[in-house]
Amino acid sequence: MSEASSVVLAGSSKQTALRLLRRRSFSAGYLAQVIDLVVREVVRSQFDEPDEREAALVHQRLTRYAANGRPGSAELARAMLDVKHALDLVRHGHYRASAVPESGLDTAVSAEQLLELVAEVGRDRVLAAQGGALVALAEDEEASTVYRPVSAAQAKALRQAARSAKEEAIRLHEGAVEVLSPHVRMADWSKDDGYGVAVDVVRGEVSVQWWPAAVPESLALWEQGGIRQLCVALLSARFTVSEGDQRTPHAVTLCI
Numbered sequence: 001m002s003e004a005s006s007v008v009l010a011g012s013s014k015q016t017a018l019r020l021l022r023r024r025s026f027s028a029g030y031l032a033q034v035i036d037l038v039v040r041e042v043v044r045s046q047f048d049e050p051d052e053r054e055a056a057l058v059h060q061r062l063t064r065y066a067a068n069g070r071p072g073s074a075e076l077a078r079a080m081l082d083v084k085h086a087l088d089l090v091r092h093g094h095y096r097a098s099a100v101p102e103s104g105l106d107t108a109v110s111a112e113q114l115l116e117l118v119a120e121v122g123r124d125r126v127l128a129a130q131g132g133a134l135v136a137l138a139e140d141e142e143a144s145t146v147y148r149p150v151s152a153a154q155a156k157a158l159r160q161a162a163r164s165a166k167e168e169a170i171r172l173h174e175g176a177v178e179v180l181s182p183h184v185r186m187a188d189w190s191k192d193d194g195y196g197v198a199v200d201v202v203r204g205e206v207s208v209q210w211w212p213a214a215v216p217e218s219l220a221l222w223e224q225g226g227i228r229q230l231c232v233a234l235l236s237a238r239f240t241v242s243e244g245d246q247r248t249p250h251a252v253t254l255c256i
Helices: 003-011 014-023 030-042 052-067 073-089 111-121 152-180 216-222 227-236
Strands: 094-100 107-110 126-128 134-137 144-149 196-202 205-211 241-243 252-255
Touching: 014 030, 014 052, 014 073, 014 111, 030 052, 030 073, 052 073, 073 111, 073 126, 094 111, 094 152, 107 111, 107 152, 111 134, 152 196, 152 205, 152 227, 205 216, 205 227, 216 227, 227 241
Parallel strands: none
Antiparallel strands: 094 107, 094 144, 126 134, 134 144, 196 205, 205 252, 241 252
């Protein structure tokens, strides 16, 4: 049996559908209890997961609940349709996730991860595309993510690349902080008055800028106080430093 066909069989399973439904978040919180109650009415032991026959019986009872106008029935009906939509669309074992517009490295997601995401996002924001791909629209409709089917080997390579990029970002961040922290006040995000120098890593570049926290007058320390120039001097000894662009006029960008 091929990898793709095994996913199709799993995707048609009432067990999979029930598992997705139970992971769903509801605005009517009691719906999770309704589902759990129906499951406990069907399954003999509270410690056992429903088998395929039991899951099918649970599905029948929930379908009747959703159709009978009971509290939360409309939301439950929508959730069940969203789960069916997810099972209909996700037909492969592994997918490559690409942000549109492009943002960072592509990542790999498994069929199980994508099923849960599609079921939660809903039918209105996930569309089928060519070649078995899916397009998930962001809430602001200005960005989206494209999920393209890939082989297990390709998914493994994507995960390795993402892991290497994360390790490199950590190394860059730690290196910049190591250079700066003995000489300048570093930002403390946990404090309302935790102003200071903030270090961030985005797509292989280290950005160093001033974080004023709740003390806007501290910005004077960055420019007039000479901290910005000190950061440039300290970092230039270890990194290639370029000044920030017009969008971040008070930033120093380190291109490694």
